[in-house]
Amino acid sequence: MRFPSEPFRIKVVEPIRRTSHEERERLLQAAGYNLFHVPADSVYVDLLTDSGTSAMSDQQWAGLMLGDESYAGSKNFYHFEAVVRSIFGYRYVIPTHQGRMAENLLFSTVVKPGMCVPNNIHFDTTRANVEHQKAEALDLVIKEAYDPHCELPFKGNMDLARLEEAINRLGRRSIPFAMITITNNSGGGQPVSMENIRKTRELLNRYGIPFLFDACRFAENCFFIKERETGYGEKPVIDIARELFSYGDGCTMSAKKDGLVNIGGFLSLNDERWAQEITNMLILVEGFPTYGGLAGRDLEAMARGLQEVLDEEYLRFRISQVRYLGELLEAAGVPILKPIGGHAVYLNAKEFLPSIPQDQFPAQALVLNLYREYGIRSVEIGTVMFGKRDQVTGRMIHPELELVRLAIPRRVYTNMQIAYVAESIVSLYNQRDSIKGLTMSYEAPLLRHFTARFAELSSPTTIQPPDAEV
Ligand SMILES: Cc1ncc(COP(=O)(O)O)c(C=O)c1O
Numbered sequence: 001m002r003f004p005s006e007p008f009r010i011k012v013v014e015p016i017r018r019t020s021h022e023e024r025e026r027l028l029q030a031a032g033y034n035l036f037h038v039p040a041d042s043v044y045v046d047l048l049t050d051s052g053t054s055a056m057s058d059q060q061w062a063g064l065m066l067g068d069e070s071y072a073g074s075k076n077f078y079h080f081e082a083v084v085r086s087i088f089g090y091r092y093v094i095p096t097h098q099g100r101m102a103e104n105l106l107f108s109t110v111v112k113p114g115m116c117v118p119n120n121i122h123f124d125t126t127r128a129n130v131e132h133q134k135a136e137a138l139d140l141v142i143k144e145a146y147d148p149h150c151e152l153p154f155k156g157n158m159d160l161a162r163l164e165e166a167i168n169r170l171g172r173r174s175i176p177f178a179m180i181t182i183t184n185n186s187g188g189g190q191p192v193s194m195e196n197i198r199k200t201r202e203l204l205n206r207y208g209i210p211f212l213f214d215a216c217r218f219a220e221n222c223f224f225i226k227e228r229e230t231g232y233g234e235k236p237v238i239d240i241a242r243e244l245f246s247y248g249d250g251c252t253m254s255a256k257k258d259g260l261v262n263i264g265g266f267l268s269l270n271d272e273r274w275a276q277e278i279t280n281m282l283i284l285v286e287g288f289p290t291y292g293g294l295a296g297r298d299l300e301a302m303a304r305g306l307q308e309v310l311d312e313e314y315l316r317f318r319i320s321q322v323r324y325l326g327e328l329l330e331a332a333g334v335p336i337l338k339p340i341g342g343h344a345v346y347l348n349a350k351e352f353l354p355s356i357p358q359d360q361f362p363a364q365a366l367v368l369n370l371y372r373e374y375g376i377r378s379v380e381i382g383t384v385m386f387g388k389r390d391q392v393t394g395r396m397i398h399p400e401l402e403l404v405r406l407a408i409p410r411r412v413y414t415n416m417q418i419a420y421v422a423e424s425i426v427s428l429y430n431q432r433d434s435i436k437g438l439t440m441s442y443e444a445p446l447l448r449h450f451t452a453r454f455a456e457l458s459s460p461t462t463i464q465p466p467d468a469e470v
Contacts, residue, residue, distance in 0.1 A: 189341020
């Protein structure tokens with residue numbers, strides 16, 4: 001287990017409030033046992049998401065002061081556009097306030113009812129945005145991605161045989177474009193290899209189908225390519241990124257991840273007609289094309305973040321800190337998804353709580369107990385997020401993986417806090433028999449995990465936290 005040493009020091013600190021077990025229980029009940037509804041200042045270590053939670057650098061904060069808030073033609077837009085072009089290489093750069101707006105603009109412009117968008121695995125907002133157009137969001141990741149024990153270096157790869165089969169079955173006209181999500185968040189933050197991306201491009205070329213990336217964690221994916229793929233060990237990550245994007249026709253991006261900012265996103269495309277139509281829609285729903293729902297200062301912070309994220313010292317620390325948490329858990333026998341992902345460690349809830357059936361949301365039960373006992377917030381990626389009701393019988397159709405994601409914000413927590421998280425989870429694992437299943441008392445028709453409410457099946461038993469208070 002290698003201790004990840006930080007390539008930065010702390011200049012500004014944000015105090016974290018300690019809460020008691022009773023307070024957390026009260027907050028959980030008020031939140032309907034949904035951690036999205038627990039106030040953030042009542043969380044000790046917040047691993048809900050790595051999205052929008054990064055600590056910005058002094059360079060980024062300095063950039064905020066250089067914000068040009070002109071309605072049209074802000075100088076920060078031109079800087080941002082030049083940075084995006086220099087990394088991603090696509091002609092048109094369309095800023096949005098976050099990733100799902102980029103998705104919404106793209107899908108509402110290009111995807112028509114009855115069409116199908118293949119992806120390795122669609123993220124929840126991506127799937128919801130495709131389905132909102134009455135189109136099919138088809139996940140075609142390699143089958144090993146669903147085996148939590150299989151240790152492939154590139155478990156986010158697209159299954160090319162299934163992609164070709166889908167194209168032949170549905171017909172080229174039904175597929176407006178194919179996507180690949182780097183890294184594959186919903187499949188454990190697993191990377192996609194350059195070879196797989198190149199072959200996907202070749203396959204799509206044969207059918208004349210455009211190819212886009214969901215690029216949220218592109219730098220982490222490129223670092224894995226450098227670490228794991230033959231021929232890339234000596235290449236700078238920026239060159240790996242340029243090669244990777246050269247195989248695509250565009251991307252959607254939530255800069256709240258590898259843009260190292262708290263808000264921001266963009267679409268970047270080569271197709272002039274799509275870019276034109278999307279820009280028209282952008283003006284209607286986000287704002288003028290040189291700010292797209294953001295302030296000039298946000299664009300500056302994003303431009304600087306996109307450059308900083310490619311710093312290899314930073315990336316080495318980032319990937320090692322996540323790996324450190326995973327290795328501490330593994331050493332104690334806690335079941336996790338392997339290999340350890342780029343931005344998060346995923347607990348395997350089916351093995352952590354084998355006696356709780358998927359109908360009783362074992363991953364959500366883990367999420368709630370981690371908060372109640374140790375003040376740690378995580379997120380369910382399982383039946384709550386991806387389960388679906390059968391239209392005829394009303395029965396729940398379960399996803400294959402039942403996971404709890406411990407997403408590590410970038411440059412935010414110390415290694416001691418990471419060790420606290422590991423110690424807490426090990427302690428919970430040793431008392432796992434006392435954890436109870438849940439029922440869902442409310443669900444919204446779309447993206448239900450954000451607003452669902454739950455009840456515990458029986459009264460909670462007391463679990464001993466490592467600290468009396470956290
Ligand atoms: C892979 C992926 N795509 C898209 C999004 C959506 O981005 P945003 O939250 O900025 O709307 C996310 C957010 O977590 C994501 O992880």
